[in-house]
Amino acid sequence: MESQRWKRLAFEYRRPGHYDWINATTLGVLLHLQPQVPEAAAVLVAIAALRCIRYRRAV
Incomplete structure (x- = not known):
């Protein structure tokens, strides 16, 4: 089993x-x-409904 490198969490503001x-x-x-x-x-x-902070994950 190979070790896995964890990428930083990718949050973006829109x-x-x-x-x-x-x-x-x-x-x-x-x-x-x-x-x-x-x-x-x-x-x-209401803040969550603005959808201005998004989480982008790499596949």
């Missing part, structure tokens, strides 16, 4: 477009209006 902002804002507001969703969870989901 500037969000207009539709990314619209989708994230809409999702954040809808989650904010739901009484059973904590405020912190709504903010984190």
Whole structure:
């Protein structure tokens, strides 16, 4: 069995477009209006919906 070299994690930042902002804002507001969703969870989901930080893996 050969040893395996692990590559560094490849994260990249992408500037969000207009539709990314619209989708994230809409999702954040809808989650904010739901009484059973904590405020912190709504903010984190809205940030994740922006899709500006991406993980790229080499195959």
